[in-house]
Each structure stands twice: as structure tokens, then as C-alpha cells.
Amino acid sequence: MSDRSVLELLATHPFTADLSEDQQAQLAACARIAHFEPDEYLLREGQPATAFYLIVSGLVSIEVFVPGHGPRPLQTVEGGSAVGWSWMLAPSRWEFDARALERTTAVVFDAERLRALFLEDCCLGLRLVQRLLFIVTERLRAARLQLLDLYGPPRER
Amino acid sequence: MVKPAIATPAATNPFFPLPFLVISRRRETRDTVTLRLRPLSDVRLIAQPGQFMMLSVYGVGEVPISVSGLPRRPGELEHTIRAVGSVTRHLVALHPGDQIGVRGPFGTSWPLQLAHGQDVLLVAGGLGFAPLRSALLAILRERWRYRQVIVLYGARSPADLLYRRDLSRWLQRPDLVLRITVDHPDQYWRGQVGVVPNLIRQVTAFFEPANTVAMICGPEIMMRFTIRELQKHGIPDERIFLSLERNMQCAIGLCGHCQLGPFFLCKDGPVLPYSRLAPFSEIREF
Numbered sequence: 001m002s003d004r005s006v007l008e009l010l011a012t013h014p015f016t017a018d019l020s021e022d023q024q025a026q027l028a029a030c031a032r033i034a035h036f037e038p039d040e041y042l043l044r045e046g047q048p049a050t051a052f053y054l055i056v057s058g059l060v061s062i063e064v065f066v067p068g069h070g071p072r073p074l075q076t077v078e079g080g081s082a083v084g085w086s087w088m089l090a091p092s093r094w095e096f097d098a099r100a101l102e103r104t105t106a107v108v109f110d111a112e113r114l115r116a117l118f119l120e121d122c123c124l125g126l127r128l129v130q131r132l133l134f135i136v137t138e139r140l141r142a143a144r145l146q147l148l149d150l151y152g153p154p155r156e157r
Numbered sequence: 158m159v160k161p162a163i164a165t166p167a168a169t170n171p172f173f174p175l176p177f178l179v180i181s182r183r184r185e186t187r188d189t190v191t192l193r194l195r196p197l198s199d200v201r202l203i204a205q206p207g208q209f210m211m212l213s214v215y216g217v218g219e220v221p222i223s224v225s226g227l228p229r230r231p232g233e234l235e236h237t238i239r240a241v242g243s244v245t246r247h248l249v250a251l252h253p254g255d256q257i258g259v260r261g262p263f264g265t266s267w268p269l270q271l272a273h274g275q276d277v278l279l280v281a282g283g284l285g286f287a288p289l290r291s292a293l294l295a296i297l298r299e300r301w302r303y304r305q306v307i308v309l310y311g312a313r314s315p316a317d318l319l320y321r322r323d324l325s326r327w328l329q330r331p332d333l334v335l336r337i338t339v340d341h342p343d344q345y346w347r348g349q350v351g352v353v354p355n356l357i358r359q360v361t362a363f364f365e366p367a368n369t370v371a372m373i374c375g376p377e378i379m380m381r382f383t384i385r386e387l388q389k390h391g392i393p394d395e396r397i398f399l400s401l402e403r404n405m406q407c408a409i410g411l412c413g414h415c416q417l418g419p420f421f422l423c424k425d426g427p428v429l430p431y432s433r434l435a436p437f438s439e440i441r442e443f
């Protein structure tokens with residue numbers, strides 16, 4: 001798909017919609033559109049983290065593989081959100097699996113070019129890192145709530 | 158034939174349980190059942206969605222339980238009960254033909270009239286779906302009165318989902334937005350995983366914050382995080398309604414068992430707008 005389609009998606013995705021057209025164009029130059037079929041993996045634990053995914057539509061399961069049990073979903077991520085930040089931090093390897101549960105469309109950024117862009121344009125870099133931090137914080141809060149086992153019987157809470 | 162009297166709490170002695178017959182029992186989950194009850198007397202207790210009844214098992218005790226359905230015949234009651242202790246364990250073990258005592262209805266109800274002509278957002282966590290189900294059934298019965306109707310439901314695991322038959326019917330309805338999530342999926346679950354406040358972000362396109370009435374019921378921590386998320390999306394505090402549970406005894410504002418700050422939740426609640434609770438948010442129990 002052409003850059004224009006990436007641009008259109010960036011103009012409406014909550015992660016990038018309020019950036020300037022120039023900034024969206026800079027980002028579009030590092031990205032492509034990808035489609036994933038149900039059960040197809042976007043990324044695998046332990047592999048080099050070379051991409052950042054803005055989920056446009058569909059549903060993605062963030063999971064860990066438990067020997068003897070298979071994949072254990074931890075959280076799902078839907079259209080309008082993002083997947084993967086391990087590329088920002090050394091050693092840049094994925095810590096979990098991400099698998100499409102439904103047909104999923106994503107804007108996939110090349111991590112190396114994105115890192116270079118962040119260094120070149122620190123203002124844009126800072127804005128996007130803040131957004132990523134916001135998502136990381138939301139996921140952390142959700143994970144903490146899940147740990148509380150809120151809906152368990154009163155005595156077990 | 159004598160016309161049955163329609164009872165309000167004032168028309169009957171609020172301390173005196175009336176006999177009811179269990180006419181059906183549906184198992185919802187491992188520890189939860191839904192009972193339909195029919196009065197054995199001519200008195201009809203008319204409960205509104207959000208209100209609760211005091212259900213008593215003779216010789217065991219009495220507990221507050223919300224109405225979870227609408228009457229199919231005048232005077233019938235429907236309740237969803239989870240076995241957590243002595244009284245609820247006895248209630249869950251009842252079968253058609255068994256008798257129990259019922260007092261009520263007590264407390265405030267969901268603001269269904271306020272929601273006429275508005276978008277309605279129901280957020281349920283765990284057993285909190287029980288009181289919201291009766292609101293949803295009332296809304297769907299008069300669907301034309303409301304704009305968008307959005308239901309967000311979070312449960313512990315797929316095996317803990319209540320009202321499965323309703324859920325699969327509701328998922329087919331084009332006039333209802335229903336999103337379900339679980340905290341702990343099993344290997345067959347293909348739906349969303351995560352906590353229920355996270356679902357709000359996904360449905361913002363369906364409601365106009367200033368014209369939305371939100372109703373929340375679930376564990377208090379879940380409600381706290383849900384309120385924050387609703388506030389982030391611009392729903393005013395006076396349009397966010399919660400159902401709060403406290404241990405209750407008299408249910409008519411006499412004993413003080415259910416006190417939370419200045420409120421006696423058996424009569425000022427259980428349903429309250431967050432704008433009334435917010436000034437007392439230093440109460441860590443909420």
C-alpha cells in the first residue's frame with residue numbers, strides 16, 4: 001500500500017491524529033500497513049524487537065507461552081491502541097508474544113528509522129515517548145487490577 | 158375475585174417477611190444461581206431495577222439481594238445470588254417448591270427516567286451485573302426511549318460469565334453495543350482480556366458525554382477506576398450513578414449498619430450519583 005494510505009491511517013489513529021501533517025508525514029516515511037490473519041503472530045518472545053505497531057482494527061492478544069499449557073493471554077489490545085515498546089530499550093528483544101485473534105490491520109513502523117527520527121526531531125520524539133509511556137502506564141494499572149482478582153469471593157479478595 | 162393489594166414498603170410492615178415460593182432455579186456459574194419467586198399471599202411487592210429485597214431463609218438468616226430481572230407475572234421477583242456465606246449458601250441451594258421470606262423493596266433505583274432521550278452506558282463487574290441486568294431489561298423493553306445503549310461487562314473468567322443466554326442474544330442486537338472482557342481467560346476464549354475500565358476507551362464514539370447517563374455496579378475498586386475513566390472522557394459526576402453495597406440489617410434506616418459517611422445506604426442508596434459521594438471521597442472504603 002502507498003504512503004498515502006499510511007498517512008490516512010495516521011491522521012485518524014488516536015496515537016497520531018493530533019500531530020501536525022508534517023510530523024505525520026515524517027512518521028509515515030518509516031511505516032507500512034500490514035494485515036494479520038487470526039492466529040498469526042505479530043511478534044514473538046525473544047526475537048529482536050524491530051518494529052512498533054499501531055493497531056488500526058482487529059484484536060491482538062499479548063501472551064506468554066507456558067510449557068505444558070500453551071499460550072496464556074495476559075491482555076488484549078484493540079483498534080486504536082499500540083503494541084510493542086521493547087524496541088526502545090536495550091537489548092531490544094520482545095518480552096511477550098502478540099497474536100492476532102481476529103483479522104487485524106496495523107501500521108508497522110521500522111524501529112531503527114523511528115529511533116533515528118526521534119534523535120533528529122527531539123520534540124516529536126518526546127511527544128511520542130510520552131504517549132508510549134501513557135500506554136505503558138495504562139497497561140501496568142490494568143495488570144495490577146487483574147492481580148487483585150477483583151471478582152473473586154469476598155474472603156479471597 | 159379480590160384484587161390483590163399492591164404493596165409499597167409503607168403499605169406492609171417492613172419488618173415482616175412475606176412468604177414466597179421458588180418457581181424456577183437457573184444455575185449461572187459454579188457458585189451462582191438465579192431464582193424466580195412467586196408470592197404466596199395476595200400482596201404484590203413491586204421492585205424497581207436497582208432496588209433490593211431482604212431474602213430470609215427460615216432459621217438461618219436474612220440478606221439484602223438486588224432484583225436482577227423483571228417480573229414475568231405481576232408480583233414475581235427474580236434474584237441472582239452468589240454463595241459466599243451461610244445465608245447465601247442456603248439460598249443458592251433452594252429448588253422449585255421451596256419457600257423463603259421476602260421483605261422490601263428497599264432503597265433507591267437506577268435513574269431510568271433521567272436516561273430517557275440520553276445515551277446510556279452500563280458498566281458491570283462480576284456479580285455487579287445482577288442489579289444492572291434488571292435496568293438493561295427495562296431499557297430494552299422500552300428501547301425507543303433511549304439513544305445509544307452501551308453495556309460493558311467484565312468477569313473473572315469465561316466460566317464466571319453470568320446470563321450467557323442473554324449475552325448471546327444481546328450480542329446479536331444491532332441496537333445495543335455490548336463488550337465483554339475477562340481477567341483470566343481459558344484456552345478457548347477468543348474475546349477480550351483485561352479489566353473493564355479499559356473497555357470505555359473503545360466505545361467513546363458511541364456516546365456524547367454531556368448527554369450520557371452512566372450506571373456502574375461491581376467491586377468498589379473497579380468502580381473507582383471506572384469513574385476516573387468516565388471523568389477522563391467528560392461524563393459529569395452528576396451523571397455517573399453507582400450501586401454501593403454495605404452489610405445491612407434493618408434496611409429501613411434505623412440500625413446504622415449500612416452507614417457510609419452521611420448516607421444510610423439502605424435508604425439513601427444503594428444507587429447514588431457520584432456527585433453526592435465525591436465530597437466524601439476521603440472515605441477510603443470507597
Ligand SMILES: Cc1cc2nc3c(=O)[nH]c(=O)nc-3n(C[C@H](O)[C@H](O)[C@H](O)COP(=O)(O)OP(=O)(O)OC[C@H]3O[C@@H](n4cnc5c(N)ncnc54)[C@H](O)[C@@H]3O)c2cc1C
Nearest residue numbers: 154220221222223237238239241242243244245287402403
Ligand atoms: C444492596 C445490596 C444488594 C446486594 N445484591 C446482591 C445480589 O444481587 N446478589 C448477591 O449474591 N449478593 C448481593 N449482595 C451481597 C449479599 O447481601 C451478601 O453476599 C450477603 O449478605 C452475605 O451473607 P451470608 O450470610 O451468605 O454471608 P456472611 O457469612 O454474612 O459473609 C460471608 C462473606 O461475605 C462478605 N460479605 C457479606 N456481605 C457482603 C456485602 N454486602 N458485600 C461484600 N461482601 C459481603 C463477608 O464479609 C464475609 O467475608 C447485596 C448486598 C447489598 C447490600
Ligand code: FES
Nearest residue numbers: 406408412413423
Ligand atoms: S441497614 Fe439499618 S440503617 Fe441501613
